[in-house]
Amino acid sequence: MSQFRLCYVTEKVEAEQIYARLEPVFEDDGYPIAITEVDEDKEIFEVSLYIEDGAEDLLKRVEAVVGTGKFQIEELPDIDWVLHSLEGLKPVRAGRFFVHGSHDRDKLGADDISIEIDAGLAFGTGHHGTTAGCLEMITELVEKEHPTNALDLGTGSAVLAIAIAKLAPIEVLATDNDPIAVTVAAENTVKNGVAEHVTTATAEGFDHAIFRSHTPFDLIVANILARPLMDLAPALSSHKAEGGSIILSGILESQHDAVVEAYEAQGLKRQNTLHREGWVTIHLK
Numbered sequence: 001m002s003q004f005r006l007c008y009v010t011e012k013v014e015a016e017q018i019y020a021r022l023e024p025v026f027e028d029d030g031y032p033i034a035i036t037e038v039d040e041d042k043e044i045f046e047v048s049l050y051i052e053d054g055a056e057d058l059l060k061r062v063e064a065v066v067g068t069g070k071f072q073i074e075e076l077p078d079i080d081w082v083l084h085s086l087e088g089l090k091p092v093r094a095g096r097f098f099v100h101g102s103h104d105r106d107k108l109g110a111d112d113i114s115i116e117i118d119a120g121l122a123f124g125t126g127h128h129g130t131t132a133g134c135l136e137m138i139t140e141l142v143e144k145e146h147p148t149n150a151l152d153l154g155t156g157s158a159v160l161a162i163a164i165a166k167l168a169p170i171e172v173l174a175t176d177n178d179p180i181a182v183t184v185a186a187e188n189t190v191k192n193g194v195a196e197h198v199t200t201a202t203a204e205g206f207d208h209a210i211f212r213s214h215t216p217f218d219l220i221v222a223n224i225l226a227r228p229l230m231d232l233a234p235a236l237s238s239h240k241a242e243g244g245s246i247i248l249s250g251i252l253e254s255q256h257d258a259v260v261e262a263y264e265a266q267g268l269k270r271q272n273t274l275h276r277e278g279w280v281t282i283h284l285k
């Protein structure tokens, strides 16, 4: 089956705004959506959505959100195009981590901790400000707090679960409501040599029996979006061990205070906030 891509190339600020408006609308429908840097010096970015069938209908829905005349439809030669195009993705350094595709293994520095992710159908290559913010906070918290049992809720590619398991060989539960992401996540834990520490499961929020045998967690990382994170505040807080930490991301700067308020209502206190490319990553205890 042919693959199609809807794409729009523009300046960084507009690309980030468009991505932020499209992601909450289309993420739940399972359309992979990406924002990638096209020209570092000129700060030109590209927003893309991928679809196998019905690109014209998807374009109409996208235009209803961001206006007409922006996105173009492109037919992709075959699925290998995804891998091929990602050859150009640059590796990312965040915290102690060097997140890279298999083609960049040789660029690993002596002090880097490698996370190898060949970007595909699951979110999480380290290029997004939310993932980078979480990786930085994970580096700090794992070294400072020595958690023993962690949860990565909304794991996507499993980048954050892999990061935790590489810093400390502890139990990590990695869940996502997208079964495709969970398959990719499980493959990535094997590729990165941490499969024995990371358990993967498909779950909508905390709606899965697996939580009964893994709770409570002394580190919970959830890079989802502000609205579901606020809805999940009671459940997320009740699965946290006494004295444990929660890292939240996927939150726009304008949504920071509302998310903090939702968690303060559960008795948590904000410890720190990292700002990356218009997104915030929040640490609560």
Ligand SMILES: C[S@@+](CC[C@H](N)C(=O)[O-])C[C@H]1O[C@@H](n2cnc3c(N)ncnc32)[C@H](O)[C@@H]1O
Residues within 6 Å of the ligand: 123, 124, 125, 126, 130, 131, 134, 153, 154, 155, 156, 157, 158, 159, 160, 175, 176, 177, 178, 181, 203, 204, 205, 223, 224, 228, 250
């Ligand atoms: C922004 S991606 C984060 C991926 C990765 N953790 C990272 O930091 O790059 C959000 C992920 O959360 C998943 N997700 C969204 N809502 C969810 C929910 N209610 N329960 C579980 N997973 C959810 C999505 O399928 C997606 O893979």
